[in-house]
Amino acid sequence: MSLVVVGSIAFDAVKTPFGERERMLGGAAVHFSLAASFFTDVRVVGPVGDDFGDEEYAVLEGRGVNTDDIERVDGGETFFWRAHYEYDMATAHTEDTRLGVFGEFAPKLSEESKAADNLFLANIQPDLQREVRKQCTGARLAGLDSMNLWIETARDSLVETISGVDFVFLNDAEIRMLTDQPNLVRAAREVMAMGPSVVVAKQGEYGAALFTEAGYFALPAFPLETVADPTGAGDSFAGGFLGYLASEEGWQEETSLRRAMTYGSVIASFNVEEFGTERVARLTREQIDQRFEDLRRMTALAAAPA
Amino acid sequence: MSLVVVGSIAFDAVKTPFGERERMLGGAAVHFSLAASFFTDVRVVGPVGDDFGDEEYAVLEGRGVNTDDIERVDGGETFFWRAHYEYDMATAHTEDTRLGVFGEFAPKLSEESKAADNLFLANIQPDLQREVRKQCTGARLAGLDSMNLWIETARDSLVETISGVDFVFLNDAEIRMLTDQPNLVRAAREVMAMGPSVVVAKQGEYGAALFTEAGYFALPAFPLETVADPTGAGDSFAGGFLGYLASEEGWQEETSLRRAMTYGSVIASFNVEEFGTERVARLTREQIDQRFEDLRRMTALAAAPA
Numbered sequence: 001m002s003l004v005v006v007g008s009i010a011f012d013a014v015k016t017p018f019g020e021r022e023r024m025l026g027g028a029a030v031h032f033s034l035a036a037s038f039f040t041d042v043r044v045v046g047p048v049g050d051d052f053g054d055e056e057y058a059v060l061e062g063r064g065v066n067t068d069d070i071e072r073v074d075g076g077e078t079f080f081w082r083a084h085y086e087y088d089m090a091t092a093h094t095e096d097t098r099l100g101v102f103g104e105f106a107p108k109l110s111e112e113s114k115a116a117d118n119l120f121l122a123n124i125q126p127d128l129q130r131e132v133r134k135q136c137t138g139a140r141l142a143g144l145d146s147m148n149l150w151i152e153t154a155r156d157s158l159v160e161t162i163s164g165v166d167f168v169f170l171n172d173a174e175i176r177m178l179t180d181q182p183n184l185v186r187a188a189r190e191v192m193a194m195g196p197s198v199v200v201a202k203q204g205e206y207g208a209a210l211f212t213e214a215g216y217f218a219l220p221a222f223p224l225e226t227v228a229d230p231t232g233a234g235d236s237f238a239g240g241f242l243g244y245l246a247s248e249e250g251w252q253e254e255t256s257l258r259r260a261m262t263y264g265s266v267i268a269s270f271n272v273e274e275f276g277t278e279r280v281a282r283l284t285r286e287q288i289d290q291r292f293e294d295l296r297r298m299t300a301l302a303a304a305p306a
Numbered sequence: 307m308s309l310v311v312v313g314s315i316a317f318d319a320v321k322t323p324f325g326e327r328e329r330m331l332g333g334a335a336v337h338f339s340l341a342a343s344f345f346t347d348v349r350v351v352g353p354v355g356d357d358f359g360d361e362e363y364a365v366l367e368g369r370g371v372n373t374d375d376i377e378r379v380d381g382g383e384t385f386f387w388r389a390h391y392e393y394d395m396a397t398a399h400t401e402d403t404r405l406g407v408f409g410e411f412a413p414k415l416s417e418e419s420k421a422a423d424n425l426f427l428a429n430i431q432p433d434l435q436r437e438v439r440k441q442c443t444g445a446r447l448a449g450l451d452s453m454n455l456w457i458e459t460a461r462d463s464l465v466e467t468i469s470g471v472d473f474v475f476l477n478d479a480e481i482r483m484l485t486d487q488p489n490l491v492r493a494a495r496e497v498m499a500m501g502p503s504v505v506v507a508k509q510g511e512y513g514a515a516l517f518t519e520a521g522y523f524a525l526p527a528f529p530l531e532t533v534a535d536p537t538g539a540g541d542s543f544a545g546g547f548l549g550y551l552a553s554e555e556g557w558q559e560e561t562s563l564r565r566a567m568t569y570g571s572v573i574a575s576f577n578v579e580e581f582g583t584e585r586v587a588r589l590t591r592e593q594i595d596q597r598f599e600d601l602r603r604m605t606a607l608a609a610a611p612a
Contacts, residue, residue, distance in 0.1 A: 017488075087488040182323075182393040184511070185531045205490070206512035207526065216604050220513065220524030225491045255608045262607060289610055296607045298522050301568060302561045304598050 001140075002041045003246040004113045005032045005239070006132045007122025008102060009046040009070065012276060013082040016089065018228045024276035025056050027079060028122035028145065031232035034280045035239025035267040036120075037063040038288060040246040043113050045069040045132075047101040049076035059281050069110050076101035089230050090204055109135045118246040120238060121165065123147050126158040133164050143167030143242055145234065151177050163195035169238045171202040184209070185216075198257065200241065200264075202234050210261055219261050222269035222295050229275040233268040236280065240267035266291045307446075308347045309552040310419045311338045311545070312438045313428025314408060315352040315376065318582060319388040322395065324534045330582035331362050333385060334428035334451065337538035340586045341545025341573040342426075343369040344594060346552040349419050351375040351438075353407040355382035365587050375416050382407035395536050396510055415441045424552040426544060427471065429453050432464040439470050449473030449548055451540065457483050469501035475544045477508040490515070491522075504563065506547065506570075508540050516567050525567050528575035528601050535581040539574040542586065546573035572597045 012026030033044040043066040048056075050072065060067050077100035083092040107128060119136045121129040121144040129144055136142065142165040150158050151174060158178070162168055168191055172184055181187040188199045188211035199211040207221040241264035248256050266288055270279050318332030339350040349372040354362075356378065366373050383406035389398040413434060425442045427435040427450040435450055442448065448471040456464050457480060464484070468474055474497055478490055487493035494505045494517035505517040513527040547570035554562050572594055576585050 089488070182395070183531060183533070185529045203512060206509060207524070209526065209529070216529050218513070218526030218529070218605060219607070220515065220526060223491045223515070223522050223524070225489055227489070258607055259610065262610075292610050296609065299524060299605055299607060301525070301564055301602045301605060303602065304565065304568075304595055 001117035001246050001249075002043065002115075003036055003118040003120065003243060004043040004045060004069075004109070004116035004136065005029045005036070005120040005122055006045040006107055006109075006129075007032065007120075007124055008079050009044070009048050009052070010079040010081055011051075012231060013080070013096075014229055014231055014275060015084040016229050017085070017087050018226070019275060021275045024278075025059055026081065026231060026276050028232075028235045030060065030277060031235035031271065031280075032120055032122055032239035033060065033065045034063050034277055035236040035264075035271070036243025036246070037065050038240070038267070038283070038285055039243035039263070040118075042066065042243065043069055043116065045071075045107060045109060045113055047071045047073055047076070047105045049078040049101050050074055052078045059277055062281065069113050073101040073104075083231070085230060089227050092231065107132045107135070114138070117141070118242060120144070120242050121161070122235060126150050126154050126161040130157070130161045130164065133161065141166050141242070141245065143169060143238065145169045145238055146174065148174055148177060159194055162191065166196055167198045167200065167242070168196045169200045169202060169234065169241075171204070171234070175199070175201055185211075200238075200261070202237060204230075204233075208237065208261060208265060210257060212257065217258050217261060219258075219265055219295075220299060221265060222291060223298070224269060224273065227272045230272050231276065233272050236271040237264035237268040240264035262292055262295060263288070266295060307423035307552050307555075308349065308421075309342055309424040309426065309549060310349045310351060310375075310415070310422035310442065311335045311342070311426040311428055312351040312413055312415075312435075313338065313426075313430055314385050315350070315354050315358070316385040316387055317357075318537060319386070319402075320535055320537055320581060321390040322535050323391070323393050324532070325581060327581045330584075331365055332387065332537060332582050334538075334541045336366065336583060337541035337577065337586075338426055338428055338545035339366065339371045340369050340583055341542040341570075341577070342549025342552070343371050344546070344573070344589070344591055345549035345569070346424075348372065348549065349375055349422065351377075351413060351415060351419055353377045353379055353382070353411045355384040355407050356380055358384045365583055368587065375419050377414075379407040389537070391536060395533050398537065413438045413441070420444070423447070424548060426450070426548050427467070428541060429456075432456050432460050432467040436463070436467045436470065439467065447472050447548070447551065449475060449544065451475045451544055452480065454480055454483060465500055468497065472502055473504045473506065473548070474502045475506045475508060475540065475547075477510070477540070481505070481507055491517075506544075506567070508543060510536075510539075514543065514567060514571060516563060518563065523564050523567060525564075525571055525601075526605060527571060528597060529604070530575060530579065533578045536578050537582065539578050542577040543570035543574040546570035568598055568601060569594065572601060
């Protein structure tokens with residue numbers, strides 16, 4: 001089934017202990033759609049400037065992502081983000097953010113996007129997310145990501161937006177901050193009480209945890225010896241997760257949601273092995289399935305001795 | 307088979323957001339031996355003062371722990387530690403440490419302890435750990451824990467001690483600090499290159515990871531809504547882990563080590579639900595096995611769709 005993602009399309013300048021790129025394709029909607037493209041038909045919605053060229057479109061279209069709803073603003077500049085990571089790689093240190101065309105972004109979805117079966121609201125201002133959610137009346141499944149900035153500056157709006165989606169993807173610290181509850185299990189339950197049926201706590205190098213009304217699932221991250229650039233890991237995770245779910249006609253917790261967690265984790269692990277979209281752009285389904293099986297083997301637990 | 311643990315026996319004063327205790331039984335060797343006692347015969351070696359009374363012995367003996375090698379120093383004072391935890395519970399903020407009899411501790415093992423099949427060197431000065439290791443000539447399996455203090459002040463001695471054991475239990479940050487390697491996978495391999503065949507990375511609320519020559523296993527922590535007091539979690543983990551292994555005649559990675567990880571994790575999760583030894587002192591094997599199965603269910607992953 002179709003999946004539409006609305007969010008940032010960007011140029012990133014990133015420096016890590018393992019290298020740097022001065023200007024590469026990035027943005028939440030880009031990482032999400034590339035990850036989801038392995039499982040389902042994806043449409044990406046977001047604004048770019050006229051500095052966004054054939055090379056960038058080619059990365060998305062090379063993975064079959066529909067770019068018809070990328071809004072190209074003449075004379076505008078594409079969202080630009082510059083950051084560096086220290087050795088621990090856990091935190092991006094932002095040096096510069098130039099919103100460019102993203103500052104004026106007022107999402108207007110095409111009829112095709114409005115009709116999408118599944119929707120992901122990448123991390124943008126929660127009022128805008130709600131605008132998009134309203135336009136996608138038919139989505140059987142909607143998810144969102146957000147960030148500390150909106151929790152701090154637009155909490156009420158964010159809570160309202162959360163009440164209109166089924167899936168919330170946030171990292172541990174954000175879930176705690178949003179609910180003012182230090183215990184993650186309680187915090188996740190408070191987020192579910194806002195409306196969503198599923199809360200995914202992203203935990204970086206530790207993996208991710210899935211909270212639903214019926215239960216709990218946790219998956220350690222795939223162990224990596226090389227993390228070149230963590231940028232986009234969370235969006236790749238959400239893309240793999242929702243992309244896989246969108247590919248299933250009906251789904252149920254024990255199998256589908258856990259598989260979705262695993263596909264999300266696997267694609268995120270590939271994403272961080274190289275800079276920006278470099279690794280995922282040439283990833284194959286075979287490589288994904290191999291790592292899925294590796295991760296399954298690494299986390300498999302025998303029953304207690306009889 | 308028999309298991310001997312050498313380390314601190316203490317009185318702890320602990321305050322957390324969920325309560326406080328002014329003086330309770332604690333210490334690494336205590337938490338370890340209580341946890342291990344569910345699986346095998348345990349002897350605890352360490353010094354106490356004459357303030358250590360029947361009530362404290364009763365907790366250990368109530369779980370069948372052999373206390374014959376507890377060295378009672380007349381006129382001495384038992385090791386005392388005072389700390390508090392903030393809401394995040396990840397870090398103990400030490401307010402006071404009085405070594406008491408522990409400051410003069412020179413471990414002299416009885417013949418019974420020297421003959422133990424399995425040995426755990428809880429976190430004490432690495433020269434002392436090595437002294438003990440030499441006395442236990444017959445141990446088929448030896449493990450140790452350590453801490454940032456010894457990595458900073460006695461690194462060479464610690465590395466030498468590590469070279470003489472099979473299992474190392476450290477938290478993520480300690481493994482990275484010891485090897486000056488920010489990537490955990492590489493850092494764990496560097497620790498294995500020092501001698502041990504197994505490195506366990508303790509990851510607090512995220513669980514634990516197991517590194518061996520042959521492979522990798524990671525286990526998320528059991529999700530808890532209430533963490534009253536994290537003190538002793540790491541030692542309870544090691545106790546459950548090595549206690550279980552000691553109970554197996556022969557063991558092999560895919561089943562025994564992963565089960566050991568799970569028993570360690572399960573007992574640590576019970577340990578932190580109440581203060582000090584309160585919960586584990588009245589824990590039953592049935593409760594352990596139930597939570598083992600719960601954790602297994604919470605981490606079970608179906609194969610990829612065909």
